Amino acid sequence: MDDKDMGTDLKSVLITEEEINAKLAELAATIDAEYAGKDLLIVGVLKGAVMVMADLARALSTPVTMDWMAVSSYGAGTQSSGVVRILKDLDTDIKGKHVLIVEDIIDSGLTLSWLLSNLGSREPASLNVCTLLRKPEAAKVAIKVKWVGFDIPNEFVVGYGLDYAEKYRNLRFVGTLAPHVYGG
Numbered sequence: 001m002d003d004k005d006m007g008t009d010l011k012s013v014l015i016t017e018e019e020i021n022a023k024l025a026e027l028a029a030t031i032d033a034e035y036a037g038k039d040l041l042i043v044g045v046l047k048g049a050v051m052v053m054a055d056l057a058r059a060l061s062t063p064v065t066m067d068w069m070a071v072s073s074y075g076a077g078t079q080s081s082g083v084v085r086i087l088k089d090l091d092t093d094i095k096g097k098h099v100l101i102v103e104d105i106i107d108s109g110l111t112l113s114w115l116l117s118n119l120g121s122r123e124p125a126s127l128n129v130c131t132l133l134r135k136p137e138a139a140k141v142a143i144k145v146k147w148v149g150f151d152i153p154n155e156f157v158v159g160y161g162l163d164y165a166e167k168y169r170n171l172r173f174v175g176t177l178a179p180h181v182y183g184g
């Protein structure tokens with residue numbers, strides 16, 4: 001851990017900075033192959049996906065354009081409310097474009113399931129998903145995801161964009177939170 005580990009708030013490091021970087025390079029290589037010769041728009045889902053977007057975009061050789069959506073279903077808690085709100089929509093029309101949604105995590109799947117139907121209705125040429133993390137045991141809806149970095153256990157994680165009550169997003173690694181932090 002480093003100096004941003006916030007004392008005893010973290011239980012353990014789940015995925016190190018080195019492991020994240022190696023995985024993003026691997027994902028970028030297959031994404032490059034998939035979109036060779038095509039115009040690609042990557043859509044980051046704020047705020048959690050900022051780190052993945054920044055690092056994945058730089059790992060890609062394919063020239064991309066970038067846009068952002070902000071949706072929120074978690075508020076300050078550790079459970080998805082299931083109600084997805086648009087806080088910021090895309091700046092661009094995606095009709096006829098190749099779109100790749102970039103996420104930090106698929107937990108219940110509710111956010112992405114909603115996003116896929118919302119963006120899918122705008123008639124993109126193609127619509128795929130790349131997520132750094134996925135919790136298979138937490139899935140409430142089945143989602144087809146083309147690129148997954150790591151399948152992780154059903155524990156609340158923070159770091160590398162992921163927050164608990166807006167904190168810990170700037171950790172360079174992904175860690176699990178000590179239960180005393182969220183009253184567990």
Ligand SMILES: O=P(O)(O)OC[C@H]1O[C@H](OP(=O)(O)OP(=O)(O)O)[C@H](O)[C@@H]1O
Binds near residue numbers: 046074
């Ligand atoms: O699969 P789900 O159960 O829907 O959870 C995944 C979503 O929850 C988190 O976002 P959040 O709503 O906390 O907003 P944030 O990115 O600003 O933290 C995360 O970044 C994903 O977008």
Ligand code: HPA
Binds near residue numbers: 105158164
């Ligand atoms: O495990 C998580 N940590 C942080 N944010 C999240 N949003 C969904 N799942 C998580």
Ligand SMILES: [Mg+2]
Binds near residue numbers: 048074162
């Ligand atoms: Mg969050």
